[in-house]
Amino acid sequence: MESLRRLRVFSGALHGSRAFTGPTSVMIDICNRCNFRCSLCWYHSPFLEHDDEWRKKVLDFDVLEGTIDELTDLGVQEIQLTGEGEPFMHPRVMDVIRRIKSRRLRLQITSNGSFFDDGIVSEIVDLGVDELSISVWAGTEEGFVGLHPGSSAKTFDVVVENLHKLHQAKRQQGVDLPKTRIVNAICTTNVREIPEMIELGERVGADEIYFRFGGITPGVEFLSLTEEDVRYLKELLPSLVKSREGKRPETNLGGNMLDLLDTGDFDRNYLHGLADQIPCYVGWYFARILVDGTVVPCCACDDSKEMGNISRQRFRDVWNGERYQEFRKRAMGSLDDPYFEGCGCLSTCPHYHSNAAFHGRAPVRMSNRLRRR
Numbered sequence: 001m002e003s004l005r006r007l008r009v010f011s012g013a014l015h016g017s018r019a020f021t022g023p024t025s026v027m028i029d030i031c032n033r034c035n036f037r038c039s040l041c042w043y044h045s046p047f048l049e050h051d052d053e054w055r056k057k058v059l060d061f062d063v064l065e066g067t068i069d070e071l072t073d074l075g076v077q078e079i080q081l082t083g084e085g086e087p088f089m090h091p092r093v094m095d096v097i098r099r100i101k102s103r104r105l106r107l108q109i110t111s112n113g114s115f116f117d118d119g120i121v122s123e124i125v126d127l128g129v130d131e132l133s134i135s136v137w138a139g140t141e142e143g144f145v146g147l148h149p150g151s152s153a154k155t156f157d158v159v160v161e162n163l164h165k166l167h168q169a170k171r172q173q174g175v176d177l178p179k180t181r182i183v184n185a186i187c188t189t190n191v192r193e194i195p196e197m198i199e200l201g202e203r204v205g206a207d208e209i210y211f212r213f214g215g216i217t218p219g220v221e222f223l224s225l226t227e228e229d230v231r232y233l234k235e236l237l238p239s240l241v242k243s244r245e246g247k248r249p250e251t252n253l254g255g256n257m258l259d260l261l262d263t264g265d266f267d268r269n270y271l272h273g274l275a276d277q278i279p280c281y282v283g284w285y286f287a288r289i290l291v292d293g294t295v296v297p298c299c300a301c302d303d304s305k306e307m308g309n310i311s312r313q314r315f316r317d318v319w320n321g322e323r324y325q326e327f328r329k330r331a332m333g334s335l336d337d338p339y340f341e342g343c344g345c346l347s348t349c350p351h352y353h354s355n356a357a358f359h360g361r362a363p364v365r366m367s368n369r370l371r372r373r
């Protein structure tokens with residue numbers, strides 16, 4: 001069954017514009033509201049300008065309910081609840097989670113971890129939510145408060161306590177899910193806390209600690225890593241990676257972070273010159289639904305890439321509509337195309353690693369024919 005689905009996905013790429021099955025994974029932004037104001041946050045940083053109306057938006061449950069069913073029928077495998085706010089501030093978040101799990105879809109949720117009371121934790125574990133990524137961005141109370149203006153040490157303690165609760169609930173029920181991944185976006189404020197971030201992950205029984213360089217939006221340049229930070233990291237990482245060998249939780253510190261440091265351009269999180277070496281396949285394996293129902297093909301493209309809207313159309317009609325087909329065709333061509341202005345393909349493609357994995361997994365005879373047209 002799965003191999004048939006994969007074949008259909010690759011057949012779409014070979015066709016060049018149509019899709020013969022639904023996307024593998026769909027990211028749904030259910031809520032723009034957030035109770036935190038993390039300094040580095042792309043959307044809610046107190047150092048950026050905000051539109052208060054935008055900040056109140058939530059995706060209508062009735063629209064979402066039908067779309068989840070439709071996505072299941074289209075063969076979608078995974079839903080990611082993340083977006084531009086805190087998913088657990090959606091008034092019906094547990095109904096959303098129940099619906100997704102009742103359709104046996106894989107569910108990954110990205111959260112700040114501050115809302116996990118006993119009831120939520122026990123239901124998340126019971127329902128078999130597959131993965132929780134919790135953005136902590138700190139290893140100590142001081143570090144947390146430094147990067148979350150307006151918060152107190154107590155807020156950090158609540159998040160840590162909630163991570164403990166999750167671990168305990170999993171142990172009590174004898175299950176491995178949800179996999180818990182602590183996410184740390186690194187900037188100059190928290191770069192010296194990496195060892196404490198790892199200790200925290202150990203204490204709360206996290207499955208993985210994921211580090212990435214913080215994306216620096218205009219307005220928070222003062223959070224960029226300094227030359228001294230870079231020197232510190234270059235010294236720290238090799239020994240830290242060695243000392244973590246075979247230990248849990250796993251970290252991605254042995255990945256390409258050191259190489260990225262040499263580029264001086266960290267927030268793209270992949271190396272220069274790679275994105276345009278392979279076609280962009282995102283139009284076959286991924287879609288994102290924004291909080292107002294707009295469907296976009298990629299996390300980096302601006303409003304000009306609206307493919308349709310689930311408040312007015314069925315997802316399947318958007319997915320194989322003219323706009324989507326044009327996007328797919330062009331994404332197999334040059335990323336220098338003015339069509340991609342506003343996508344940042346060659347500077348900050350967030351799907352580079354998935355595109356590379358897709359390219360690498362294509363059946364050999366197919367991959368010979370999959371190249372930029």
Ligand SMILES: C[S@@+](CC[C@H](N)C(=O)[O-])C[C@H]1O[C@@H](n2cnc3c(N)ncnc32)[C@H](O)[C@@H]1O
Pocket residue numbers: 034040041042043082083084085086087110111112133134135183185212213214215216217
């Ligand atoms: C906007 S948040 C929304 C979900 C949830 N509120 C949270 O913080 O996890 C989605 C993801 O963006 C990440 N994020 C936000 N601003 C970032 C930045 N400037 N650089 C890197 N990651 C960032 C968060 O760590 C999280 O993984």
Ligand code: SF4
Pocket residue numbers: 034035036037038041042043044045084085086111112135
């Ligand atoms: S919790 Fe998430 S959405 Fe809220 S401010 Fe922090 S990073 Fe942004």
Ligand code: SF4
Pocket residue numbers: 275280281282298299300301331335340343344345346348349350351352
């Ligand atoms: S940023 Fe460009 S190359 Fe990357 S996934 Fe989006 S459209 Fe494709």
